[in-house]
Amino acid sequence: MGMIRNIIRHKLALIGLIILIPMFLSALLAPIISPHNPVEPDMKQILSPPSIAHPFGTDTLGRDVFSRVMYGSRISLLVGFVSIGIAVMIGIVIGAISGYYGGMIDEVFMRFVDLMMCFPTFFLILAVIALLEPSIWNIMIVIGLTNWMGIARLVRAEILSIKNKEFVLAAKAQGFTEKRIIFNHVLPNSLTPVYVVATLGIGGAILTESALSFLGIGVQPPTPSWGNILTQAKDNIEVAWWLSLYPGLAIFLTVMGYNLLGEGLRDIFDPRRRYSGL
DSSP, X not given: OHHHHHHHHSHHHHHHHHHHHHHHHHHHHHHHHOSSOTTOOOGGGTTOOSOSSSTTOBOTTOOBHHHHHHHHHHHHHHHHHHHHHHHHHHHHHHHHHHHHHOHHHHHHHHHHHHHHHTSOHHHHHHHHHHHSOOOHHHHHHHHHHTSOHHHHHHHHHHHHHHTTSXXXXXXXHTTOOHHHIIIIIIGGGTXXXXXXXXXXXXXXXXXXXXXXXXXXXXXXXXXXXXHHHHHHHHHSTTTOTHHHHHXXXXXXXXXXXXXXXXXXXXXXXXXXXXXXXO
16 A cells, blocks of 8 residues: 555656556456457458547458557557566576675676677567567567566676675574575565566567567567557558557557656655655
8 A cells, every 4th residue: 555655646656557557457358348359350441530430440451440459458568567577587586696696606697698788689589589480479488588687687786785784694694595595585675676677678578569560570460469550550651640640659658657657666666766756
């Protein structure tokens, strides 16, 4: 309850939450409230402009864009959460081991992190995805495997700052195993910044998935995603402006919502910033 109260008091976090709640509801309730089948073509309604029957118009196959945008939100949110979940798990494990043990283990892990960070992430994802069969699961795994490095460095830094504190030394004096000390005492006290980075990372993962789908190597038709809806838009921009407006607006609002929520959480979790709710 205290966290919810702090978010409500923080203007940026509250705005981000207000933006994201409808997105979550549309993704969750899409099968119930969607007015049309998102993959069923209707040749009599090809490129119909927005109307009461089709609030966001129709696409080149007569499919309802409103329904496709709603179902596309499910894909985008799934990619965001699963891919960042993978990145967080890898980053936490590597950062925790590196920070706690130090020495040669720390050197090897951090040099590997530095090596991974030398590659442009999006082009690395493009190269890997191009070699794999286009699949939503492949996209989530690849995005997760290429976005853990910053989390690992963050967790390592946090653990370096707390591993010699009194409660950790007390746990060692009581004879606890290193595994128990790391996962029961050190990690729970070093994860606060990870929540902020993960929230911001979800928006980035959604942008990456949309870009991959736009390029034709992401989510494959007829499964709707915001990116492949925009693929149709580029060929019909002059006659069907709605094909680019609504999915583009959905991407913009969702990413902005996560960024605002992440910035708000950063202020709330970090007492040094003396958050003022601005």
